[in-house]
Amino acid sequence: MDLEPLLWIIFFLMNMGLIALNLYQIVSLSDLEADYLNPYESSSRINHVVIPEYLLHGAFSILFLLSGHWFFFLATLPAAYINLRKFMKREHLIDVTEVFRVLSVEKKLRVVKLGFYLLLFVLVMTRLVFVTINSAVDESEATHLFGLF
Numbered sequence: 001m002d003l004e005p006l007l008w009i010i011f012f013l014m015n016m017g018l019i020a021l022n023l024y025q026i027v028s029l030s031d032l033e034a035d036y037l038n039p040y041e042s043s044s045r046i047n048h049v050v051i052p053e054y055l056l057h058g059a060f061s062i063l064f065l066l067s068g069h070w071f072f073f074l075a076t077l078p079a080a081y082i083n084l085r086k087f088m089k090r091e092h093l094i095d096v097t098e099v100f101r102v103l104s105v106e107k108k109l110r111v112v113k114l115g116f117y118l119l120l121f122v123l124v125m126t127r128l129v130f131v132t133i134n135s136a137v138d139e140s141e142a143t144h145l146f147g148l149f
Contacts (some may be wrong), residue, residue: 002135007067008128014060015121021053022114029107032099043094050092054083072123079116 025046032042061080064073086092094106 005128005132005135008124008131011060011063011124012128014056014063015117015124017056018053018060019114019117019121021049021056022110022117024049026107026110026114029103029110033103033107039096039099043096043099047093054087054092057083072120075120075123079113
């Protein structure tokens with residue numbers, strides 16, 4: 001049995017988790033901006049999911065590295081570097097007292113990360129479909145099925 005489709009399903013699920021965590025942060029910041037949440041509650045909600053997002057993104061990148069998918073690893077490396085740099089400088093958590101001052105910057109950062117994760121979603125989904133089709137169809141059947149070669 002080929003484990004490549006299972007690996008891409010894991011990549012798909014990890015990517016969906018990153019998208020969900022990022023959307024949750026954007027919604028919390030939008031609710032704060034619209035005055036539906038107070039600063040303490042919004043900061044608390046975001047700070048609870050920042051570390052899991054960073055860990056999931058790190059595992060995502062390392063799994064690409066260990067599985068030998070260099071293009072995907074290099075694509076996720078800049079975002080992993082930004083996350084690591086923010087964590088090392090202790091800028092990864094949102095301070096309750098300064099949340100309104102950094103609201104627009106944090107929201108823009110998360111929207112850019114969401115766009116990045118959505119682009120990765122398209123790439124991972126495309127690769128998942130190709131790998132699943134290739135593993136389900138023999139090489140001799142593939143030529144008859146698609147009629148390309």
